[in-house]
Amino acid sequence: MSDVYLQALISGLMIGGVYALVAVGLTLIFGVMDIINFAHGEFLMFGMYGAFFASALFGIDPYLSAVMALPLFFAIGWAVQGVLIRPVVGKSHAIQILLTLGLSLLMQALAQFLFSADFQSLKVDYGSATFDLSGARVSYTRLAAFAISMGMCAALWVFLQRTDTGKALRACAEEHEGAQAVGIDIARMYKIAFGLGIACVAIAGIVMTPFFYVAPVVGPKFTLVAFVIVVLGGLGNIPGAVAGALIVGVVESVGALVMPSPSLKDLAVYVLFILVLLFRPQGLFGGKGA
């Protein structure tokens, strides 16, 4: 394998790891609540801004921000579910899409109003440090983003498999009425699912800030990529989402090499997406394995 391809493969896997965390948040929400969240990427954007201002104003390291974001964004997700999303649970998909679309529009514009449309970037001392991996350059910040995201996915998986709350969440994902019948508090499960999903995506945003610009418009791309991954991995299927994310990451970075222009890399991802939707709507790994 030539060096450029090895490099592309490695950076694809690195960013794919972060995509996994974004997508796992989305698929958890979808699996448990059957809600398609079009505002998903906007929570990522707010996570990034949080880390940016914490660093620019108070010198807080982004990795510390990531830790603090967990309870904070969990609470935000909990509240958003309780106030905005709850009324449309069980309503038509059109209503749900329009509501979350409205939320996404609002959050983007709010970010523009509060933080301006300017692109910002968070600078850390170790931002440009790299090491050599059999001929490919890997930056420490990307490796950290990958490792933290993968760790979060694994932790979430263990949480869902081992704890009582996790099992209750999975029961909701399987069968809403059934879960209710055995005495699970569905409304609370929904808040937990949304809180966890939002915390995941916000942390994914934060761990990217050392190497990714911050702007009000970063969200939609991640929303769409997360959908691609979730469809690829099978709706509601968490290991499927992780595998799908790594595939998308690699397709994207290899796409950047083979496409006439590197900024056309997303084209490969969207074409993959449409193909999967058309020919394998149940995903590559089957649905609802959460």
Add this chain to the structure above:
Amino acid sequence: MSLMEAKGVTRRFGGLTAVNAVDFRVEQGEIVGLIGPNGAGKTTFFNLISGFLRPDEGEIRFDGQSIIGHKPSDICKRGMTRTFQIVKPFPEMTVTDNVMVGAFNHHRDRAAARAKASEVIELVGLGPQAAKLGRELTVAGRKRVELAKALATEPKLMLLDEVMAGLTPSEVAGMIEVLGRVRAAGVTMVIVEHVMQVIMNLSDRIYVLHHGEAIAEGAPDQIVSDAKVTKAYLGESFVAEAGGGAAS
């Protein structure tokens, strides 16, 4: 030539064979009953002949032509229409508009479709409810709209899936009267029903489905005395008779 003929129709869901090598035939002008315990495969069979599901094996001919692989709308255009056991009125349309959608099948023009719709609405006795929205109707009203939509497409053959389920005895009597009028209008029908008296009185011929197989066929009096049928229903008969009315 039979109006509709199915030969060896089979459909599997995973490991379950919901409809197994069923032979079925309907002659012009008949009312054919289709009975069987819950889960026997009656609705699945309707889905197969109306084009909503594709059979894994077998042949279905309507009016002399194979209709395998045709879309339901196409089969409806050819003259075979079905109703749904779980009724599907268009919730945000008035009863008249609901029925007009069916009437457009043979009338391009709005005024003609409306005229056809009012005719059908009178026939099924929905006149007083014509201006109500689909979602505002009672169960009995919905069942009648379901029937009216199908009738408005001017079918040669109509497949009725439990149009009496969930009705009170007096509503059932009303519905029987309506079906009498429909028959008088020359429409051939296949009726799925759990209420035995109804099916015995209305049908010229009856098929019995059990675990996806057609275990008996014949005139109503033959069917009641058929040992296989009694056996199929024994043990399940109380479920079918008592619970069947509310099944949906």
Add this chain to the structure above:
Amino acid sequence: MAALRANWFYLAVLIGLLILPAYAESEFVTAVMPRGLSGSALLHIFVLIFFFAFMSQAWNIIGGFAGQLSIGHAAFFGIGAYVSTICYVHLGLTPWLGMFVAAVFTALVGAGLGLISFHYGLKGPFFALVTVAFAEITRLILLHWEFVGAANGILLPFSPNPTFWEFQFTSKEPYYYIALAMMLASIALVAWIARSRFGYYLHAIRQDEDAAEAVGVPTKRCKVQAIALSAALAGLGGTFYAQYTQYIVPDDMVVGRVSVEILLGAVIGGAGTVMGPIVGAFILIPVGEATRVIFEGGGTGTSLSTLIAADMSFGDKFVAYLDYLAAGGGGGLAIILYGCLLMVVVLGMPGGVLPWLAGLRARARRRAEASA
């Protein structure tokens, strides 16, 4: 009764709109409009209203009547603008004809997208996602295609003494009347659809596709026709936009925000109704423009980045930041309002404003009947 009164109301509005340009500079208009808005600035706002009403009406056919939520209509809009502009710039074809070339082209693209999506049974959120991906793909292609100017887009050749044939005008009035005519034509078209078999079929599809198919509605074909027609109209809108702004560029046109703005009017006014998109646009655009005029006037001149880096105490920074926000912050207030409106409508009156009003009237009538 109510319908009759509504018709009189619409007729009165129409007459007002027809004569408005003649009085756009009058003292009366200057006196009643906020901040003395008048003349070409006033006409510009009406052009925007008509234009968005038209685009929303186009979306309404597939998104409202047929109930297939497209969040990618900016693609048809953009493609339409590019097609007629390419015809104009490279072939010298007048935009008056180019717009129909654009419409045919976008109709074909729409039909292709519909055929693929509906053939594979994509519904609800999955169809919506495909439209989003389709719009992104369109944007990326335009953004990298040198022939159409790539990221710089196309600046339409400016003629100093434009003729009617060139679809360029030095004053706002002609654009005003063209946009008004397009809006009226779209209303007439959709009103006709609503009363036709096609319209009944689309409504049936939106409410229950299986039930529609069972009574003879060729659901797939109807949906493909609906998206093709909708895309054709959006393409016409693209040409108008290109001629009006004289400048087309992918990152302004084929973006998610535009797709959402296109569907917003219909959803707020009442998707699947004839006048919903029009009412929606007449609510949205004035609200948006008013917000811009009132809140985004000055600006403090400092950028946020300078503020963050400034050598001040945190408290001073915070006060300066409040000033910054008070002067309109980074902008976007109008879109904040749009987002809020969309959520309020979805939560509070899910069918949109017009059906909500109709519901209120029906309830009042029933109460009156009950008490009589």
